[in-house]
Amino acid sequence: MATNATYTVTGMTCGGCAGKVTGQVEQIPGVLDVDVDLAAGEITLTSESDISDASVKQAVEKAGYKLASA
Numbered sequence: 001m002a003t004n005a006t007y008t009v010t011g012m013t014c015g016g017c018a019g020k021v022t023g024q025v026e027q028i029p030g031v032l033d034v035d036v037d038l039a040a041g042e043i044t045l046t047s048e049s050d051i052s053d054a055s056v057k058q059a060v061e062k063a064g065y066k067l068a069s070a
Contacts, residue, residue, distance in 0.1 A: 002032060002046050002047065002048065003046070003047055003048075003049065003050055004044055004045065004046050004047075005044070005045050005047070005050075005051065005056075006042055006043070006044045006045075007042065007043050007044075007045075007053075007056055007060070007067055007068075008040075008041055008042050008067065008068035009021060009041055009042065009043055009060055009065050009066070009067060009068070010041065010065060010066050010067075010068050011064075011065045011066065012036070012038055012041055012065060013038070014038070015038075017038075017065070018036040018038055020063040020064060020065075021034075021036060021043060021059075021060055021063045021065055022034045022036060022043075023063070024059040024060065024062045024063040025043065025045060025056065025059045025060065025063075027059065028045075028047075028051055028055050028056065028059055030047045030048045030049055030051055031045055031046070031047050031051060032046045032047055032048060033045070033046040034046075041068075043060075053067075
């Protein structure tokens with residue numbers, strides 16, 4: 001069963017930013033889809049199972065951005 005998780009990402013301001021984040025997050029094993037909402041500064045992941053927050057944080061940081069603190 002697919003699951004969804006939403007994260008707030010700081011620093012995304014354009015389509016290029018969204019593309020960088022999407023490209024990195026899509027590489028996490030189990031991620032099926034990444035939806036970016038630039039206006040809200042959020043990404044929503046659809047995955048096969050729960051993805052660890054640490055994996056998402058690492059991918060977002062590799063793209064050059066940061067997850068907002070929960």
